[in-house]
Amino acid sequence: MPFAGTALNTVGLAFLTHAVYSTHEHTSLHPSTSTQKTPLPLDITLELLVSILILSTGIVLSSPSLKPIQWARWAGKIEREGRQSEGKWTREGEEVLSEGDPYAFLGLKGGKGSGEGRRGFWDVRGKRKEYADWVRAGGKN
Amino acid sequence: MNDERELAINPIVQTSVQHNTQVVSNIRNLTASLFGVAAGTLGLESYPGFIFYLIGTLIVSSLVFVFRAEGKPKEYFHQPLGDLWGGDVFSGLSSFVLTWTLFYGLVRA
Numbered sequence: 115m116p117f118a119g120t121a122l123n124t125v126g127l128a129f130l131t132h133a134v135y136s137t138h139e140h141t142s143l144h145p146s147t148s149t150q151k152t153p154l155p156l157d158i159t160l161e162l163l164v165s166i167l168i169l170s171t172g173i174v175l176s177s178p179s180l181k182p183i184q185w186a187r188w189a190g191k192i193e194r195e196g197r198q199s200e201g202k203w204t205r206e207g208e209e210v211l212s213e214g215d216p217y218a219f220l221g222l223k224g225g226k227g228s229g230e231g232r233r234g235f236w237d238v239r240g241k242r243k244e245y246a247d248w249v250r251a252g253g254k255n
Numbered sequence: 256m257n258d259e260r261e262l263a264i265n266p267i268v269q270t271s272v273q274h275n276t277q278v279v280s281n282i283r284n285l286t287a288s289l290f291g292v293a294a295g296t297l298g299l300e301s302y303p304g305f306i307f308y309l310i311g312t313l314i315v316s317s318l319v320f321v322f323r324a325e326g327k328p329k330e331y332f333h334q335p336l337g338d339l340w341g342g343d344v345f346s347g348l349s350s351f352v353l354t355w356t357l358f359y360g361l362v363r364a
Contacts, residue, residue: 166311177323185267186265
């Protein structure tokens with residue numbers, strides 16, 4: 115929700131500036147002396163508190179989302195979503211991608227159905243049987 | 256011992272932990288100076304100011320809990336009580352006091 119966060123930040127900042135300015139005007143028009151203190155009008159106080167609430171909500175919403183810390187959940191998330199753009203670009207114009215599968219270089223995934231990629235298991239006994247059959251058949255082809 | 260075995264069964268991703276800690280500390284620093292602006296403008300003095308800060312951080316923690324951790328802090332923080340609710344509360348205090356005194360002086364004095 116980057117748009118909502120930015121909108122809330124803008125609105126909150128405007129209200130905050132207005133509230134602080136109003137307080138400044140109020141204190142310069144009614145300076146509080148040592149004998150009596152002039153309290154801040156209720157509307158300025160409310161505006162200030164509401165603007166602070168809006169701004170902190172906006173800051174939380176515009177911050178990057180958290181990442182799961184448990185390995186299983188983190189890996190599952192990467193598996194499901196793949197590598198995505200983080201919305202940032204390097205100075206050379208390359209897109210910054212989110213982190214991917216750290217074991218992708220093993221190539222275990224490529225073998226799914228397509229027959230490519232590294233085999234996780236090589237059937238030794240099957241191959242030996244195949245060879246024995248080939249020898250028994252006379253070693254032809 | 257029990258904790259170690261738990262970590263061996265369910266390992267933790269260090270980069271994610273760092274990322275989460277940094278996000279929380281960023282939010283804390285930004286909002287702490289914001290609360291300082293509010294406290295100074297309201298003209299709070301001594302203990303009420305610090306209580307204001309503590310209430311503010313509590314509100315921000317619950318906002319993070321609702322919007323960023325989606326109600327499941329166990330999934331994003333190793334120790335939810337220390338890292339989410341209490342994380343970086345006192346490191347934000349200095350920037351709070353800084354803007355608190357600045358705005359008190361600018362607006363009230």
